[in-house]
Amino acid sequence: MDRKVFFKGRALPALFLLPQLAVTLVFFIWPAAQAVWQSLLQQDAFGLATEFVGLENFAEVVADPAWRGAAANTAVFASSVAFLALAVALFLAVQADKSIRGAHIYRTLLIWPYAVAPAIAAVLWLFLFHPSIGLIGRALNAAGVAWNYQLNGNQAMLLVVVASAWKQVSYNFIFFLAGLQSIPKSVLEAAAIDGARPLRRFWTVVFPLLSPTTFFLLVVNLVYAFFDTFGVIHALTKGGPGKATETLIYKVYVDGVDNLNLGSSAAQSVILMVLVIALTAVQFRFVERRVHY
Amino acid sequence: MTDDATLARRALARQRRERWLAHAALGLGVLVFAFPIWITLVGSTHDAATIGRGDVPLLPGNQGPENFAIALGEGGGRMHTSPAAGMLLNSAIMALTIAGGKIAISLLSAYAVVFFRFPLRMLAFWTIFLTLMLPVEVRIIPTYQVIVDLNLFNTYTGLTLPLIASATATLLFRQFFLTIPDEYVEAAKIDGAGPLRFFRDILLPLSVTNIAALGVILFIYGWNQYLWPLLIINDRSMETIVVGLAKMIGSGDSQNEWNTIMATAVLAMTPPVLVVVLMQRWFIKGLTETEK
Amino acid sequence: MSTLSLSGITKSFGATTVLHGIDLAVADGEMIVIVGASGCGKSTLLRIVAGLETPTTGQVAIAGREVTQLEPADRDIAMVFQNYALYPHMTVAQNMAYGLRIRGTPKPEIARRVHETATLLGIQPLLERKPRQLSGGQRQRVAMGRAIIREPRLFLFDEPLSNLDAKLRVQMRGEIRRLQQRLGVTSLYVTHDQVEAMTLGDRLVVMHQGRAAQVASPMEVWSRPADTYVAGFIGSPAMNFLAGTLAEDGAAVQLRAGPLLRFTDGPRPGGNGRPLTIGLRPEHVLRAGAAPVAVLLDLVEPLGSETVLHGRLASGEVLTARLPGMVPAAGTQLELHLPAEALHVFDAETGRRLDA
Numbered sequence: 001m002d003r004k005v006f007f008k009g010r011a012l013p014a015l016f017l018l019p020q021l022a023v024t025l026v027f028f029i030w031p032a033a034q035a036v037w038q039s040l041l042q043q044d045a046f047g048l049a050t051e052f053v054g055l056e057n058f059a060e061v062v063a064d065p066a067w068r069g070a071a072a073n074t075a076v077f078a079s080s081v082a083f084l085a086l087a088v089a090l091f092l093a094v095q096a097d098k099s100i101r102g103a104h105i106y107r108t109l110l111i112w113p114y115a116v117a118p119a120i121a122a123v124l125w126l127f128l129f130h131p132s133i134g135l136i137g138r139a140l141n142a143a144g145v146a147w148n149y150q151l152n153g154n155q156a157m158l159l160v161v162v163a164s165a166w167k168q169v170s171y172n173f174i175f176f177l178a179g180l181q182s183i184p185k186s187v188l189e190a191a192a193i194d195g196a197r198p199l200r201r202f203w204t205v206v207f208p209l210l211s212p213t214t215f216f217l218l219v220v221n222l223v224y225a226f227f228d229t230f231g232v233i234h235a236l237t238k239g240g241p242g243k244a245t246e247t248l249i250y251k252v253y254v255d256g257v258d259n260l261n262l263g264s265s266a267a268q269s270v271i272l273m274v275l276v277i278a279l280t281a282v283q284f285r286f287v288e289r290r291v292h293y
Numbered sequence: 294m295t296d297d298a299t300l301a302r303r304a305l306a307r308q309r310r311e312r313w314l315a316h317a318a319l320g321l322g323v324l325v326f327a328f329p330i331w332i333t334l335v336g337s338t339h340d341a342a343t344i345g346r347g348d349v350p351l352l353p354g355n356q357g358p359e360n361f362a363i364a365l366g367e368g369g370g371r372m373h374t375s376p377a378a379g380m381l382l383n384s385a386i387m388a389l390t391i392a393g394g395k396i397a398i399s400l401l402s403a404y405a406v407v408f409f410r411f412p413l414r415m416l417a418f419w420t421i422f423l424t425l426m427l428p429v430e431v432r433i434i435p436t437y438q439v440i441v442d443l444n445l446f447n448t449y450t451g452l453t454l455p456l457i458a459s460a461t462a463t464l465l466f467r468q469f470f471l472t473i474p475d476e477y478v479e480a481a482k483i484d485g486a487g488p489l490r491f492f493r494d495i496l497l498p499l500s501v502t503n504i505a506a507l508g509v510i511l512f513i514y515g516w517n518q519y520l521w522p523l524l525i526i527n528d529r530s531m532e533t534i535v536v537g538l539a540k541m542i543g544s545g546d547s548q549n550e551w552n553t554i555m556a557t558a559v560l561a562m563t564p565p566v567l568v569v570v571l572m573q574r575w576f577i578k579g580l581t582e583t584e585k
Numbered sequence: 586m587s588t589l590s591l592s593g594i595t596k597s598f599g600a601t602t603v604l605h606g607i608d609l610a611v612a613d614g615e616m617i618v619i620v621g622a623s624g625c626g627k628s629t630l631l632r633i634v635a636g637l638e639t640p641t642t643g644q645v646a647i648a649g650r651e652v653t654q655l656e657p658a659d660r661d662i663a664m665v666f667q668n669y670a671l672y673p674h675m676t677v678a679q680n681m682a683y684g685l686r687i688r689g690t691p692k693p694e695i696a697r698r699v700h701e702t703a704t705l706l707g708i709q710p711l712l713e714r715k716p717r718q719l720s721g722g723q724r725q726r727v728a729m730g731r732a733i734i735r736e737p738r739l740f741l742f743d744e745p746l747s748n749l750d751a752k753l754r755v756q757m758r759g760e761i762r763r764l765q766q767r768l769g770v771t772s773l774y775v776t777h778d779q780v781e782a783m784t785l786g787d788r789l790v791v792m793h794q795g796r797a798a799q800v801a802s803p804m805e806v807w808s809r810p811a812d813t814y815v816a817g818f819i820g821s822p823a824m825n826f827l828a829g830t831l832a833e834d835g836a837a838v839q840l841r842a843g844p845l846l847r848f849t850d851g852p853r854p855g856g857n858g859r860p861l862t863i864g865l866r867p868e869h870v871l872r873a874g875a876a877p878v879a880v881l882l883d884l885v886e887p888l889g890s891e892t893v894l895h896g897r898l899a900s901g902e903v904l905t906a907r908l909p910g911m912v913p914a915a916g917t918q919l920e921l922h923l924p925a926e927a928l929h930v931f932d933a934e935t936g937r938r939l940d941a
Contacts, residue, residue: 005475006410007488013405017417020402020458027455028424031435038435092322095315106319108573113326114580115565117517117535123542123558124329127336133344133551135332166326171580178581186670189637194684194731195658198311204683208674227430231519235539249430256434257524265434272431280426301654 032273038266057267066243067251067268074247077161078225084165085221086214089172094202096173097180107177114170118163119231125163126236149237153244156237160245163236164229172217179213180206212286219283223276248272330562336555337361344551356552364556368541377557380534384516385564387452387533391515392508394457400500403466404492408478425460429521437524447528456521462507469503470496506579509572513565534561588613588771589634589739594643596629603629605795606643614769616762618786620776622818625792628743631775635741636660648738663732664741668748669724671716677727678703678712684735702734705764722753729761733768740765740772746781758784779819783807791815809929813936816864816929822893822905824864828933831859838863838930842900844876846925851941853930862936864929867893870906874922880904885915894919 042053061067096106116124129137131148140147149155183206191201207214230249233239239246239254246254248268256265336344338357343350368376406418429436436455445451473496481491522533532540538561541554569576589611596604603626611617619627632638634645636657645653652660663684671680678699685695703709706726716724725745732740745761746754762785765772776782782789783803791799791806791814799811810816816824832839835852838861839845846863853861880896894906896919906921913919930939 005478005482007408007478007491009409009488010411012488013409013411013414016401016405019398020421020463021417023398023454023458024421024424027436027439028427028432028458029420031432031439032427034435034438035432088322092318095318095322098311098315100312100315102316103319106323108570109323110319110326111573111577112566112569115513115517115569116330116562117519117565119517119519119535119539120558120562121329123538123554124333126542127333127551127555127558128329133346166329170326174577174580178577184668184670186666186668187672189635189657190664190666190670190731191672191683192637193635193657193662193664194735195687196683197658198307200687205672211674223428227428230430231517231535231539234519234523235542252431252433253520262434269431269434273427276428276431277426297650297652297655297659300656300659304654304656304659307656 035266035269035273038262039270042263053263057263058271061264061267061271067248069243070246070248070251073157073243073245074226074249077157077164077229077245077247078222080161081164081168081225081229082218082221084161085168085172086217088165089169089217090176090210090214092169093173093176093180094206096177110173111170113167114174116167117231118167118228119235121163121167122160122232122235125159125166129159149241151241153241156241156245160229160232160236164225164232167232168221168224172221175213175217176210179210183209215286216283219279223279226272226275333555333558337364337552337559339552341550341552344555345549357556360552360556361560364553364560368553368557375529375532375537377534377537377560379530380532380537381560381564383531384533384535384561386449387518387522388512388515388564390449390453391456391518392511394453395459395462395511396504396507398457399459399462399466400497400504403463403470404496406463407467407470408488408491421458421463422460424458425464429456433520433524440525445525447526447531449531451525452522452531453515456515456518459511462511465503465507466500469500473499502575502578505572506575508579509568509576510579512568516565588615588648589773590644590646591630591634592644592646594630594633594640594645596626596633596638597641602641603795604633604640607797609790609797609800611771611773614771616765616772616774616785616787617790618774618776618782618788619790619792620779620782620786620818621792623777626795627775627777627790627792630792631741631743631773634739634773635662635664661738662741663735663737663739664743665725665728665732665745667744669716669728669745671724671727671731673716676713676715677708677719677730680716680727681730681734684731698734702730705733706730721749722757725749725757729764733764738771740770742772742774742776744776745774746776747778754781761785779821783819789819791818793818809938810864811938813862813864813931816931820866822867822907824866824929825870825904827863827865827898827902827904828900829861829863830857831855831861832857838928840900840923842878842898842902844878844923846876846923846928848928848930848941849926853939853941860933861939862931862933864931865923865927867905867907869924869927870904870908871922871924872908872911874924876923876925877920878904878923880906880919880921882913882915882917882919885913887912 039057040052040054041050042057092110096103096110113121126134128134129147129149131137131141131150137147146152147155149159187205187209188201191205196204226247227249229247230253233245233247233250237245239250249272252265252268252272255261255268335350335353337360339350339354340356343354364376365378366376402417402421406414440446440451440455443451445454477495478491481495486494517535518533519535519539522536526532526536534557538554538557541549541557543549589609591607591609594604594607595602607630609617619630621627629638633640636652636655640653643653644651647660647662672683675683681699681702682695685698690698699712700709703712706729708723708726708730711719711723711727716727719727728745742761746757749757758781774785786803788800788802789806790797793814799806799815801809801811806815806819810819813826817826827840827842829838829840831853832845833847834857835855837845837847840863878898880894880898882894882896884895886893886895891907891909892912894908894913896904896906898904904921931937932939
């Protein structure tokens with residue numbers, strides 16, 4: 001807050017802040033506090049009485065094999081999505097950063113999937129990989145691969161990972177390209193004169209200099225995989241088959257909305273909140289550090 | 294030691310290889326990104342039987358007009374029959390309200406925080422900042438309860454209001470306002486312009502690019518909402534197109550009106566894709582600046 | 586033997602041609618300064634020598650090797666960039682060692698050379714720092730170190746001093762020259778600063794619109810500029826140009842400003858009336874002597890030991906003079922003299938120098 005000159009008055013700023021603060025308090029702070037409070041309560045089977053149970057809900061949640069399964073799914077899912085989306089985007093961005101003919105057109109054609117909603121991305125991939133109507137799904141079966149993501153948990157996981165990563169690549173691509181373009185050309189030329197061939201130049205100069213971008217994107221991609229991909233999973237597999245693609249956020253939804261187990265759902269939400277806060281905190285610490293480059 | 298002619302040949306070969314690799318990789322990338330959409334587009338121009346048999350051709354058919362007419366006017370799919378026209382309208386209302394609302398309240402709050410000194414200013418700022426860490430998905434059930442308690446279930450207000458508070462937009466405008474020279478404020482004071490006039494005549498016109506850039510991002514954010522509308526709307530006439538489309542699919546049976554579904558999918562992604570392609574410059578600016 | 590030779594180098598970007606055929610031979614250990622205004626093609630030329638650009642036509646040879654098509658890595662060169670281009674994520678020591686590491690130099694050898702080079706440049710205490718922790722002058726030294734340590738055949742400097750403040754620039758200029766002479770490495774140095782060019786170069790290449798307007802020693806460039814561009818570019822304040830015509834069968838020039846000046850070094854070719862441009866450096870204008878002209882002063886700049894006068898002649902032409910120890914007021918009329926022995930004679934149309 002570096003301003004030295006201000007307007008006088010208190011009523012006007014209060015009035016201007018009001019809408020934002022009101023929405024924040026009513027729809028963010030209050031529900032978040034509710035979630036914390038509910039996570040400490042337990043309802044009886046008929047929803048008639050509520051008692052304070054302390055951290056019991058958390059203990060139950062963490063001990064629950066179903067939750068552990070979802071946590072494991074989330075770990076596999078989120079790390080695969082993040083890795084795939086980052087690796088593909090970085091590779092494409094490096095290619096698009098070269099001065100080749102048509103680079104601009106390539107960029108435009110790679111950017112627009114950002115606009116596709118996760119749930120729609122899921123539908124698009126369903127059209128491709130559906131075992132009986134999908135082009136690739138049928139081709140796989142015809143080639144002797146028993147492809148049916150509606151029955152095979154691993155195939156279901158693979159499909160939601162690919163659909164989720166597909167949508168996120170364009171976002172990462174934009175940031176990697178911006179990151180690459182902010183590396184001074186002369187530094188790369190210096191490396192070329194020092195004798196480094198393109199591949200070596202990439203790993204010893206470009207990649208280290210991109211690390212702030214990469215790290216930022218890693219956090220964003222993890223948050224994306226944790227939360228925004230709800231639509232992909234809901235539209236494509238509904239957490240199935242079995243619980244093969246049930247992630248933590250999907251389980252919060254199922255337990256809270258379908259099973260009406262509010263205490264447990266709230267405790268799960270609180271765990272996720274802590275996770276987001278931790279990720280955000282790490283990111284901000286890093287943002288401060290990266291200013292030095 | 295390798296002789297110079299060989300080195301020269303290698304250098305040339307390497308350059309050619311690099312360029313070839315770039316074209317190949319980017320071409321393949323474009324293909325991978327476009328292919329699912331192409332198939333959907335093609336699918337939306339054939340009849341249901343062709344797709345149901347699994348014979349999706351690679352080239353468009355002649356059923357396009359019929360399919361889109363049915364999708365828009367009647368709806369389809371075994372599970373659901375809302376016409377897409379209404380759902381598109383609902384999505385547009387949701388996306389525009391969220392984008393407009395976020396921008397409006399963020400402009401106001403950023404202005405208050407940057408250009409005034411008042412007690413509890415930092416507290417207000419941090420309260421807004423905190424929302425960055427509370428995506429709607431993690432507080433979904435209690436927020437849902439608040440909506441029910443406020444009697445906003447199945448209303449546009451309930452659909453949009455909770456998504457309007459935005460720390461990112463506030464932070465962006467704050468960042469931008471901090472770059473406005475103090476001299477502008479002093480000049481305004483000397484000219485006798487009060488804070489309201491300053492906001493309207495100086496700050497708003499200066500913020501136009503930022504508003505446009507943010508508008509693009511927020512429109513897409515709003516249009517693509519899924520979990521929240523799924524939860525808060527069960528009146529079919531108010532359903533948004535992204536949720537409606539997913540519902541049409543149901544459990545993914547192969548017996549379905551896939552041609553109508555594909556037409557609906559095309560309709561569902563056209564508005565945000567158009568916005569991104571047509572406003573690419575602003576879109577990239579909005580994206581890279583809000584997220585930093 | 587010449588270390589670097591360029592023959593017929595041209596470079597076009599699309600329809601624009603930035604280099605129109607440059608030939609140059611640089612002797613072993615020589616320091617060549619390429620000087621010119623921005624956009625004259627000097628940086629492109631340097632980048633072609635470095636291998637960062639490929640010439641459209643022409644050949645580059647380093648130490649007798651034809652390297653036109655080779656990559657920078659295979660040319661045995663080192664370069665100091667305008668913005669230093671240090672690797673921001675590496676320490677000073679790592680920055681200097683990078684090129685050696687890539688070439689697979691053994692570790693103890695790298696350590697020894699880093700130590701030696703750092704000592705030579707006085708950056709020993711900075712070895713463990715990152716570039717962002719260094720001042721501009723220190724970065725400059727590290728960039729030099731990174732170039733020196735490889736013991737290349739050829740040093741390339743791309744305006745290395747232009748990001749430094751004036752005082753540091755003078756100091757580093759001296760250091761670069763001392764270092765270059767001590768190591769005896771052939772160097773190509775690009776700058777837009779004529780003082781840097783004059784003080785650093787064994788020879789200058791004055792570039793203008795993609796051509797080498799003159800290649801000669803600094804004193805030669807100053808005392809016998811090849812054309813009006815070079816004459817006006819080198820020297821401060823810039824040379825005066827006066828219009829005139831050849832007279833007395835080539836033995837004299839009739840200035841539009843009035844006086845008839847007889848050449849002291851012999852007649853120029855051409856018939857009477859041939860249009861000429863006469864150059865005269867401000868420091869050669871005299872207070873007393875032959876060929877008087879009346880000057881109406883419109884600006885007087887006292888510099889202490891001398892004064893720079895700007896004025897207008899009766900012909901409407903502008904004359905600048907640098908005279909010792911006199912400060913007349915602006916607005917006054919003054920009689921100054923144009924010495925015939927200090928004239929530079931150029932063809933008015935082509936701008937080329939006309940020698941006796």
